[in-house]
Amino acid sequence: MLQNNAGDDLKLSVDGKFTFAAALAEGLAYEVSVRTQPLWQFCTVTQGSGKASAAVIDVAVACSAAAAQVSTFAGSGTIGSVNGNGTAASFYLPYSVVVDKNGSLLVSDTATNLVRKISPAGDVTTFAGGSSGTSQDGNGTAASFSGLSGLALDPTGNAYAAEFGGNRIRKITPAADVTTLAGNGSIGSLDGHGSSATFNTPSSVATDVDGNIYVLEFIGAVVRKVTPAGNVTTLAGSGNAGFADGTGAAVSFGQAYGIATDAVGNVYVADSSNNRIRKITPGGVVTTLAGSGQIGATDGAGSSASFSMPGGLTVDSDGNVYVADTGNSLLRKITPAGVVSTLAGQPGVLGAQNGIGAAATFKQPYGVTVDAVGNLYVADTFGNLIRKITPIPAP
Numbered sequence: 001m002l003q004n005n006a007g008d009d010l011k012l013s014v015d016g017k018f019t020f021a022a023a024l025a026e027g028l029a030y031e032v033s034v035r036t037q038p039l040w041q042f043c044t045v046t047q048g049s050g051k052a053s054a055a056v057i058d059v060a061v062a063c064s065a066a067a068a069q070v071s072t073f074a075g076s077g078t079i080g081s082v083n084g085n086g087t088a089a090s091f092y093l094p095y096s097v098v099v100d101k102n103g104s105l106l107v108s109d110t111a112t113n114l115v116r117k118i119s120p121a122g123d124v125t126t127f128a129g130g131s132s133g134t135s136q137d138g139n140g141t142a143a144s145f146s147g148l149s150g151l152a153l154d155p156t157g158n159a160y161a162a163e164f165g166g167n168r169i170r171k172i173t174p175a176a177d178v179t180t181l182a183g184n185g186s187i188g189s190l191d192g193h194g195s196s197a198t199f200n201t202p203s204s205v206a207t208d209v210d211g212n213i214y215v216l217e218f219i220g221a222v223v224r225k226v227t228p229a230g231n232v233t234t235l236a237g238s239g240n241a242g243f244a245d246g247t248g249a250a251v252s253f254g255q256a257y258g259i260a261t262d263a264v265g266n267v268y269v270a271d272s273s274n275n276r277i278r279k280i281t282p283g284g285v286v287t288t289l290a291g292s293g294q295i296g297a298t299d300g301a302g303s304s305a306s307f308s309m310p311g312g313l314t315v316d317s318d319g320n321v322y323v324a325d326t327g328n329s330l331l332r333k334i335t336p337a338g339v340v341s342t343l344a345g346q347p348g349v350l351g352a353q354n355g356i357g358a359a360a361t362f363k364q365p366y367g368v369t370v371d372a373v374g375n376l377y378v379a380d381t382f383g384n385l386i387r388k389i390t391p392i393p394a395p
Helices: none
Strands: 002-004 007-010 029-034 041-046 049-051 060-065 067-074 094-099 105-109 114-118 123-128 148-153 159-163 168-172 177-182 202-207 213-217 223-226 231-236 258-261 267-271 276-280 285-290 310-315 321-325 330-334 339-344 367-370 376-380 385-392
Touching (some): 029 041, 094 148, 094 310, 094 376, 094 385, 105 148, 105 376, 159 202, 159 213, 168 202, 213 258, 258 321, 267 310, 267 321
Parallel strands (some): 148 202, 202 258, 258 310
Antiparallel strands (some): 002 007, 002 029, 029 049, 041 060, 067 385, 094 105, 105 114, 114 123, 148 159, 159 168, 168 177, 202 213, 213 223, 223 231, 267 276, 276 285, 310 321, 321 330, 330 339, 376 385
């Protein structure tokens, strides 16, 4: 979005000539500036100021991809569940991470079955969950989880947790009141309301703008939809592990770890064992957005790109998909057109090195989320760290 003389907004979406709506009389000053720019891009204006002549044709704007600055936001790297600020805190296999509208993070600490909260200043506390390892409702640490896995947040601030071992979907209010929204603990993929429905190892959850919850089943190999009232239906998947695009029950997924939604209701699945990223329309039509199916770390468009056991994913407001490429220990980006690039990490190199782009290393990360301004947060699972990735101008 460009402005002239701090007004007259002009949105550009394609290359070519551009003209502001308000004409300037000859001889008046102009000053063209960037008001907003696409996420993970930096835009600059050249020849942007002067005095209007009969035609000003040398003003130009150019946008280039940002570089990824990786830092450690919280965690010492040692195994534990110690609360504290930043690197004074500890985690034990953090799997999923989500960010709320105030910039606070919720993290599913899977080995301890705890939901941890991190303030924008990096203060880590235990938000919900105790040590019993059972599916117990209650407030805060009086509640407990069985095989805590994925987390999601709805537009009103409620969190939803998938229980990989408990086969339930739990709801957590902003006041940390934990209840069971759907599932009775039995293994299956039976549709129904609340406790009459069953799940088969739910690995991840996502929400849409209407508050619906989407559940990815790891062994069940289906994507389920849960309304805010707890009505469970099956959106896509045959229930048999495999690979097939199509619609509804004609689709096959492999053993998959990650799920996310975009602003218009599409659902994305990190189809881990198939090494692909799948896209599901609101009508249940499934296509492959990116990935050849072969293990690799190749950037490129669509099926020319490759992944290795992709884990969590998230979608920004521009429709870009970010993937924690777990087997490669990389952070990848996919444009809405399916073009894959690597933001940070070194293929197959494990570590906890901070730095820019390929100078940074991760240790098999699973979770990733994005905030409103494009900062990414990664649950660096086997590094027991929460990392922050900030877009900066490319060197």
